[in-house]
Amino acid sequence: MFFEYADTGSWTSSTYISNENDFKNIKFRQRVARDMSNRSLDVNILGQKINMPLALSPIGICGLQYPNGEILAAKAAEKKGIPFTLSTMSICSIEDVAENTSKPFWFQLYMMKDRSFMDKLIKRAKDANCSALMVTLDLQVMGQRHNDIRNNLEAPPKINLNTIQQFISKPKWCLDMLKAKRLNFGNIMGHVNNVTNLSSLASWTADQFDPTLTWNDIGWIRDRWQGKLILKGIMDKDDAKLAVNAGANAIIVSNHGGRQLDGAPSTISVLSEISEEVKNKIEVHFDGGIRSGQDVLKALSLGAKCTYVGRPYVYGLGAKGQEGVELALDIIYKELDLSMAMCGETDVSKVGIHNLNGNPFKK
Numbered sequence: 001m002f003f004e005y006a007d008t009g010s011w012t013s014s015t016y017i018s019n020e021n022d023f024k025n026i027k028f029r030q031r032v033a034r035d036m037s038n039r040s041l042d043v044n045i046l047g048q049k050i051n052m053p054l055a056l057s058p059i060g061i062c063g064l065q066y067p068n069g070e071i072l073a074a075k076a077a078e079k080k081g082i083p084f085t086l087s088t089m090s091i092c093s094i095e096d097v098a099e100n101t102s103k104p105f106w107f108q109l110y111m112m113k114d115r116s117f118m119d120k121l122i123k124r125a126k127d128a129n130c131s132a133l134m135v136t137l138d139l140q141v142m143g144q145r146h147n148d149i150r151n152n153l154e155a156p157p158k159i160n161l162n163t164i165q166q167f168i169s170k171p172k173w174c175l176d177m178l179k180a181k182r183l184n185f186g187n188i189m190g191h192v193n194n195v196t197n198l199s200s201l202a203s204w205t206a207d208q209f210d211p212t213l214t215w216n217d218i219g220w221i222r223d224r225w226q227g228k229l230i231l232k233g234i235m236d237k238d239d240a241k242l243a244v245n246a247g248a249n250a251i252i253v254s255n256h257g258g259r260q261l262d263g264a265p266s267t268i269s270v271l272s273e274i275s276e277e278v279k280n281k282i283e284v285h286f287d288g289g290i291r292s293g294q295d296v297l298k299a300l301s302l303g304a305k306c307t308y309v310g311r312p313y314v315y316g317l318g319a320k321g322q323e324g325v326e327l328a329l330d331i332i333y334k335e336l337d338l339s340m341a342m343c344g345e346t347d348v349s350k351v352g353i354h355n356l357n358g359n360p361f362k363k
């Protein structure tokens with residue numbers, strides 16, 4: 001049920017599928033006989049030097065993919081010198097991750113109706129020394145994901161015939177989970193009045209995503225968070241301009257990995273248009289459908305300054321914990337490095353549209 005939670009889009013999954021497929025229409029411009037030694041993938045993102053232009057996306061309930069999953073993914077990112085983003089809907093709490101890592105991580109915020117909880121959550125992110133706050137704007141209402149309905153997905157999972165069958169087929173997962181630090185939403189449980197047990201937690205969470213959220217609320221957040229602010233879920237150049245006006249330091253061109261508006265365009269197909277509009281004012285980041293270092297290089301060529309992966313690291317985490325995430329990151333690093341060289345570039349920050357054989361998405 002946790003694999004199916006990750007491996008799905010909303011409704012027909014058409015946007016999820018096109019996020020991946022549209023990368024195939026982009027072709028590199030191959031160059032030869034250039035000095036390809038002394039290559040560097042280092043970049044400066046939001047004032048922070050990182051080892052490649054890649055970060056880990058915020059992913060809900062990683063701690064049910066693998067025991068203490070958020071802590072392990074954060075450790076893998078730390079080891080590879082790239083940012084980890086902790087989801088509001090994580091199993092391990094902000095404090096759990098901070099206690100078990102040594103570098104600052106980024107925190108992703110879902111705006112919820114309970115503003116006093118939001119106030120406290122932002123303060124907790126500050127106290128944990130988080131170096132950026134990422135506000136997700138594309139989940140005021142929730143897209144329907146058929147797998148999760150069929151599996152009756154909850155954290156922790158309910159015990160019924162379906163889940164018992166799934167547990168029996170994964171005995172190692174069950175044994176490991178019994179030793180895990182936490183099994184429910186660590187950022188919420190114990191931090192909200194009247195949420196003291198699992199059933200009150202479930203109904204509180206379901207009711208909390210705030211459909212009234214507008215750009216004014218970004219001002220409310222800005223008053224409480226003076227650090228780096230990333231706005232996630234931008235798919236339109238007009239919204240990108242509004243994000244600049246709202247005081248963001250970066251936007252993420254993202255459609256939530258195809259899990260929200262089914263029928264929205266792929267992220268890669270709108271990236272260059274949005275980047276051209278605002279890249280001189282704020283950093284343009286990108287996620288959705290990246291499955292290789294070649295995909296990272298394509299996104300950089302079309303105007304992204306930083307990219308993110310969601311599912312590729314979640315699959316590594318589910319299979320092998322921290323080692324699996326590290327392996328996924330090593331694979332992407334190597335593919336990016338070699339493909340960049342074959343395009344005749346040695347410095348990743350110089351990659352641009354000149355490295356492509358045209359822009360298939362230019363209108």
Ligand SMILES: Cc1cc2nc3c(=O)[nH]c(=O)nc-3n(C[C@H](O)[C@H](O)[C@H](O)COP(=O)(O)O)c2cc1C
Binds near residue numbers: 005057289309311
């Ligand atoms: C299983 C899963 C859980 C997610 N949970 C969150 C979340 O809690 N907060 C958020 O802002 N985005 C969430 N996302 C969206 C990701 O942050 C990211 O936008 C998306 O995964 C990128 O696409 P990719 O998986 O194709 O790399 C989730 C995505 C997946 C697959």
